[in-house]
Amino acid sequence: MNFLLETLQVLVLSVYFNLEAFLKLFIPSRKKSVVGELVLITGAGSGIGRLVALEFAPLGVSLVLWDISQEGNKETARLAKEKGARKVHTYVCDCSDKADVYRVADQVKREVGDVSILINNAGIVTGKKFMDAPDSLIEKTLEVNTMAHFWTYKAFLPAMMANNHGHLVSIASSAGLIGVSGLADYCASKFGAIGFAESVALEMLTAGKDGIKTTIVCPYFINTGMFDGCQTKWPRLLPILDPAYVAKKIVNAILTDQVYLLLPRAMYVLMAFKNCLQWNQAALLGLYLGVFDKLEECKAHQSPKKLC
Numbered sequence: 255m256n257f258l259l260e261t262l263q264v265l266v267l268s269v270y271f272n273l274e275a276f277l278k279l280f281i282p283s284r285k286k287s288v289v290g291e292l293v294l295i296t297g298a299g300s301g302i303g304r305l306v307a308l309e310f311a312p313l314g315v316s317l318v319l320w321d322i323s324q325e326g327n328k329e330t331a332r333l334a335k336e337k338g339a340r341k342v343h344t345y346v347c348d349c350s351d352k353a354d355v356y357r358v359a360d361q362v363k364r365e366v367g368d369v370s371i372l373i374n375n376a377g378i379v380t381g382k383k384f385m386d387a388p389d390s391l392i393e394k395t396l397e398v399n400t401m402a403h404f405w406t407y408k409a410f411l412p413a414m415m416a417n418n419h420g421h422l423v424s425i426a427s428s429a430g431l432i433g434v435s436g437l438a439d440y441c442a443s444k445f446g447a448i449g450f451a452e453s454v455a456l457e458m459l460t461a462g463k464d465g466i467k468t469t470i471v472c473p474y475f476i477n478t479g480m481f482d483g484c485q486t487k488w489p490r491l492l493p494i495l496d497p498a499y500v501a502k503k504i505v506n507a508i509l510t511d512q513v514y515l516l517l518p519r520a521m522y523v524l525m526a527f528k529n530c531l532q533w534n535q536a537a538l539l540g541l542y543l544g545v546f547d548k549l550e551e552c553k554a555h556q557s558p559k560k561l562c
């Protein structure tokens with residue numbers, strides 16, 4: 255295509271997309287139906303995974319719940335049934351172990367069917383300064399928070415591609431967009447998860463698989479216990495998020511095919527700043543917002559459940 259023509263096309267479409275985004279601020283987006291979809295959630299035994307399962311429960315989906323904790327998973331299943339879930343299947347799976355992910359994925363395909371909404375949510379945090387973190391915990395963090403996403407995609411994406419239908423959801427973190435002092439391994443794992451999800455989303459686009467959607471979720475601290483004791487310096491600007499609110503926003507983002515969900519809204523502004531400010535200005539802003547020193551007060555969860 256001619257250079258001028260192609261440039262003009264990009265400009266016109268950019269104006270159109272911006273107008274569309276502006277209108278969406280006032281007119282709520284149409285929600286898609288998920289009746290009959292098979293939704294798999296990793297780390298469904300507590301926190302955000304459980305609450306997302308409960309949000310999906312009344313929507314006519316079948317749920318496949320994975321967790322390393324059988325007890326937690328069973329409790330989520332019980333609550334989901336109470337909330338009207340049609341079918342709930344629980345599986346113990348250690349997402350840090352590639353062989354276990356493939357084994358349980360095969361079992362799901364045999365026993366339940368092809369997953370059409372995949373929610374990679376399981377996550378752990380060591381909560382140690384980089385030089386204090388044992389190698390084994392750093393590796394585990396990367397295995398659960400990033401590598402597990404590779405293996406679940408390998409297991410479930412082929413069926414989605416064959417049907418040109420599906421939704422890939424990455425529960426990442428705002429720590430995957432902005433580095434945080436004291437969370438080096440966690441940030442690296444979340445940056446990796448975001449880069450991975452973005453790249454495969456683009457692979458789907460270039461392969462013409464426009465029926466496969468992606469949603470990448472980047473919340474600030476949530477009050478689930480994962481970052482126990484964490485305080486926020488300016489709660490109005492950067493509040494510690496309520497888990498039920500986050501779960502509702504995640505499901506709404508999936509139903510409206512929203513690609514990026516940053517929570518709270520101030521994160522969109524901070525991201526724009528990060529991309530245009532100088533290093534020292536950005537560090538100053540981080541200090542002002544208290545995202546470095548406040549972490550010192552944070553006794554990140556280190557129970558065997560999360561770090562085993």
Ligand SMILES: NC(=O)c1ccc[n+]([C@@H]2O[C@H](COP(=O)([O-])OP(=O)(O)OC[C@H]3O[C@@H](n4cnc5c(N)ncnc54)[C@H](O)[C@@H]3O)[C@@H](O)[C@H]2O)c1
Binds near residue numbers: 472
């Ligand atoms: N809590 C926060 O402040 C916060 C902020 C941003 C992003 N996130 C992300 O949200 C996701 C959910 O976090 P949460 O706050 O609900 O945490 P949570 O600790 O309450 O839940 C995590 C779940 O993952 C499970 N899990 C841990 N290791 C596993 C493994 N190897 N295999 C299978 N399951 C495993 C746990 O048993 C648990 O049920 C995580 O990916 C986390 O990184 C959390």
